[in-house]
Amino acid sequence: MQALEAGPAPAPRRQLIVGSALASVAMVMLTGGMLAVWSLQRRRTVDVGEVWLPEGVTIPEVPVNVTLLAFIGICTFAQWAVYAAKRNDRGHAAFALGVTVLTAVMVINAQAFVYSEMGLGVGDGTYAAMFYAVTGMFMALMAIGIVFSAVVAFRFIGGRSDREIVAAHAIYWYTVAAIFAAIWFVVYITK
Amino acid sequence: MTTLDPTSDTIVRSGDVVDDNSKLEAVLAGVADWSTSTDHKKIGRLFLGGGLLGLLATVVVNVVLGIERADIATVDQDAIAQILDAQRVSLVFATLLPLSLGLCVAIVPLQLGARALAFPRLAAAGFWLWFGGLVFTVIALANDGGGLGGNADMVDLFIASHGLMAIGLAAAAGAVATSVLTTRAPGMTMRRVPFFSMSALVTALGLLLVMPVLLGTLVYLFMDHRNARQGFGGNTGIYEWALWVFTQPTTFLFAIPAIGVLAEGAPLLFRLRTPARGVMFAGLGLIGFAAFTGVAQQAVHNLPWAGSDLFIGDSNDVRTKLDDALPWAMFNLLPLLGLVIVVLMSLFLAKPAKGVRPNLTPAFAFGFLGAGMVLMGMLGTALFAIEDLALQGTVFEEGALIYVVYGAVLGVMGGVAFWAPKLWGRTLPAAHLLPLAGLGLLATVLASLPSYVEGFDTPRDVYSVLVLVGHVLMGLTVLAFVGLLAKTLRAPADEPGDNPYDGHTLEWTTASPAPRANFVDAPTVMSSEPSLDVATTSGSDT
Numbered sequence: 001m002q003a004l005e006a007g008p009a010p011a012p013r014r015q016l017i018v019g020s021a022l023a024s025v026a027m028v029m030l031t032g033g034m035l036a037v038w039s040l041q042r043r044r045t046v047d048v049g050e051v052w053l054p055e056g057v058t059i060p061e062v063p064v065n066v067t068l069l070a071f072i073g074i075c076t077f078a079q080w081a082v083y084a085a086k087r088n089d090r091g092h093a094a095f096a097l098g099v100t101v102l103t104a105v106m107v108i109n110a111q112a113f114v115y116s117e118m119g120l121g122v123g124d125g126t127y128a129a130m131f132y133a134v135t136g137m138f139m140a141l142m143a144i145g146i147v148f149s150a151v152v153a154f155r156f157i158g159g160r161s162d163r164e165i166v167a168a169h170a171i172y173w174y175t176v177a178a179i180f181a182a183i184w185f186v187v188y189i190t191k
Numbered sequence: 192m193t194t195l196d197p198t199s200d201t202i203v204r205s206g207d208v209v210d211d212n213s214k215l216e217a218v219l220a221g222v223a224d225w226s227t228s229t230d231h232k233k234i235g236r237l238f239l240g241g242g243l244l245g246l247l248a249t250v251v252v253n254v255v256l257g258i259e260r261a262d263i264a265t266v267d268q269d270a271i272a273q274i275l276d277a278q279r280v281s282l283v284f285a286t287l288l289p290l291s292l293g294l295c296v297a298i299v300p301l302q303l304g305a306r307a308l309a310f311p312r313l314a315a316a317g318f319w320l321w322f323g324g325l326v327f328t329v330i331a332l333a334n335d336g337g338g339l340g341g342n343a344d345m346v347d348l349f350i351a352s353h354g355l356m357a358i359g360l361a362a363a364a365g366a367v368a369t370s371v372l373t374t375r376a377p378g379m380t381m382r383r384v385p386f387f388s389m390s391a392l393v394t395a396l397g398l399l400l401v402m403p404v405l406l407g408t409l410v411y412l413f414m415d416h417r418n419a420r421q422g423f424g425g426n427t428g429i430y431e432w433a434l435w436v437f438t439q440p441t442t443f444l445f446a447i448p449a450i451g452v453l454a455e456g457a458p459l460l461f462r463l464r465t466p467a468r469g470v471m472f473a474g475l476g477l478i479g480f481a482a483f484t485g486v487a488q489q490a491v492h493n494l495p496w497a498g499s500d501l502f503i504g505d506s507n508d509v510r511t512k513l514d515d516a517l518p519w520a521m522f523n524l525l526p527l528l529g530l531v532i533v534v535l536m537s538l539f540l541a542k543p544a545k546g547v548r549p550n551l552t553p554a555f556a557f558g559f560l561g562a563g564m565v566l567m568g569m570l571g572t573a574l575f576a577i578e579d580l581a582l583q584g585t586v587f588e589e590g591a592l593i594y595v596v597y598g599a600v601l602g603v604m605g606g607v608a609f610w611a612p613k614l615w616g617r618t619l620p621a622a623h624l625l626p627l628a629g630l631g632l633l634a635t636v637l638a639s640l641p642s643y644v645e646g647f648d649t650p651r652d653v654y655s656v657l658v659l660v661g662h663v664l665m666g667l668t669v670l671a672f673v674g675l676l677a678k679t680l681r682a683p684a685d686e687p688g689d690n691p692y693d694g695h696t697l698e699w700t701t702a703s704p705a706p707r708a709n710f711v712d713a714p715t716v717m718s719s720e721p722s723l724d725v726a727t728t729s730g731s732d733t
Contacts, residue, residue, distance in 0.1 A: 013372070013373035013374065013375075014373065015309050015310075015369060015373040015374070018369050018372050018373050019309065019310060019365065019369045022365050022368055022369060022399055023365065025399060025400070026361055026365070026399045026400075026402070026403045027403070029399075029400050029401075029403040029404050030403035030404070030406055030407045031407070032404075033403065033404035033407040033408065034407035034408075034410070034411065037407070037408060037411055037432075041422055122414070122418045123418040125421055125422075126415065126421045126422030126423075128418070129411070129414040129415045129417075129418050129421075129422065130411060130414070130415070130422065132414060133410045133411050133413075133414040133415075136410075136414075137407070137410055
């Protein structure tokens with residue numbers, strides 16, 4: 001049979017950006033589902049006259065609020081990397097990515113501080129198990145983000161500067177920031 | 192940037208083997224080749240192979256359960272708990288999901304004119320995560336784990352292994368969805384995407400939305416069961432919180448690619464171009480959309496219609512009934528409507544044309560029967576949700592699940608047979624395939640319909656015996672299908688040609704079997720039926 005005529009090389013279709021957007025949707029569903037179950041369990045506990053946050057446990061609010069503010073920094077740095085990559089400014093892009101990693105590490109450090117200050121054992125009831133499940137899942141997303149940022153930074157340092165992966169990386173951090181805002185409100189503020 | 196993998200895999204040919212050592216090396220090289228391959232056709236076939244093995248395991252589990260229910264032999268009561276767990280897991284996670292997703296991974300890039308799947312390593316990792324999770328699930332169930340098990344560590348393993356499977360399936364689904372959205376050939380707009388690829392996109396997006404929710408729930412269940420055992424009811428809470436993924440309407444979402452096989456095969460029957468493609472897209476999309484909206488709504492609806500007139504009495508009577516009926520209709524009739532649209536469009540395309548010999552492809556034969564069975568499952572699910580019929584607590588729901596799963600299996604088997612020339616370079620003989628489709632239909636009906644009848648009747652041994660026979664027949668169907676495939680592959684090459692079924696879509700323009708990078712040159716698409724365009728042009732030239 002006659003073959004179809006060969007066409008021009010396929011135009012770039014922003015594969016990484018689409019992939020990152022789909023991953024973001026999955027992350028939102030993951031956290032949204034967990035927070036929905038959190039709210040349901042909280043309501044059930046309160047409805048039977050019990051307290052949701054165990055007696056004697058205090059959530060340190062300063063590191064939690066600082067973490068929320070830190071995400072403004074992370075998003076800004078990620079966007080700075082996109083801006084620099086568009087101008088093929090490898091130095092600034094690598095620096096912005098490095099600062100993104102550093103800020104993300106600080107967020108993990110703040111979460112570890114929250115854990116130590118709360119003094120809550122993972123086996124201390126439903127609240128504790130769910131608290132560590134939600135925040136632990138969030139820490140996993142942070143760790144993935146740090147690896148993502150590091151990979152992109154090393155690609156730039158190594159001379160493979162392409163914009164698409166930096167934009168995809170920024171989408172990831174925007175989503176993580178939105179997810180933390182939801183956790184901040186449901187877990188730390190509403191309590 | 193592109194994530195397409197330009198490297199070629201090592202190819203091991205049987206003719207290369209010259210002595211025992213090199214035979215062993217060839218086997219090892221073959222294993223390494225398949226286990227590390229980023230070729231979507233291999234990853235898809237790994238999923239399909241795993242799914243067929245899972246289907247055989249499903250049949251065995253159901254046969255043991257049938258023997259117990261029919262009082263043919265007595266099974267240890269502790270083991271029954273594991274078998275009941277295994278039945279749900281094997282039907283959905285070991286059979287339906289890998290078969291549907293495997294066919295999508297194997298075929299979608301070919302249909303899109305792409306050289307590779309997007310994120311092929313992610314898809315390969317997805318397969319191994321799914322497979323590893325399945326192995327751990329079997330280990331957990333074999334050691335008194337599962338939702339009804341008594342070994343706490345094995346219950347933990349059961350929960351964690353489902354998390355692994357959920358991550359793996361979501362990863363592979365992400366690769367499929369990204370492929371459809373980004374790797375289409377030049378000129379292939381979304382309206383020109385083949386029906387099967389569109390069904391793959393709907394399922395992949397559905398999996399990306401559903402699997403993370405399951406994962407989050409499993410994380411809670413694991414943490415609670417491992418540490419506190421207060422908030423989620425211990426091991427029995429697993430099904431309270433996660434049963435929705437093992438039942439309808441979630442399973443409808445997983446069965447959509449099997450319906451896509453029918454949509455793909457229908458226009459070939461009388462070599463027609465599909466008018467109003469948007470209607471077919473709408474049908475496929477409606478099933479996915481309605482099934483997804485119903486996923487989190489495991490509600491039982493009270494529809495007290497019996498013995499009461501709609502328009503007699505005060506106006507509140509009508510209003511109350513409509514208030515009850517609308518949510519039920521939204522969650523149960525909309526997916527049904529989507530499938531009816533696809534089936535009616537297929538029947539419309541199957542209208543005989545003068546002077547055209549029918550081209551009965553495996554895609555249409557298996558796909559039509561499979562979609563019919565899924566339709567029966569949807570009907571059953573709609574009835575099951577009506578509280579007044581008192582079907583809750585009976586085996587009726589199990590019948591609906593088996594209708595959906597076995598119906599989807601039939602559709603996927605049709606897809607495998609239809610695209611066998613592209614995957615293996617061989618055509619499966621139609622003379623053997625059509626009786627197999629009939630046997631599969633009989634098996635599905637026998638394995639499901641008696642459960643429907645039993646739902647309205649009192650439990651009787653005869654129903655269990657009929658269901659048992661149905662599962663045995665399904666086992667025979669699968670074994671015969673695999674045997675036929677193996678026999679065809681071992682026979683001398685039949686050189687099916689590039690387009691043995693007069694297919695309309697892009698995969699039929701490349702060689703059989705499809706080369707490593709699928710297409711020598713990126714084809715340009717000018718219509719929804721590019722292969723038919725070429726055939727028409729060739730015909731007019733001569």
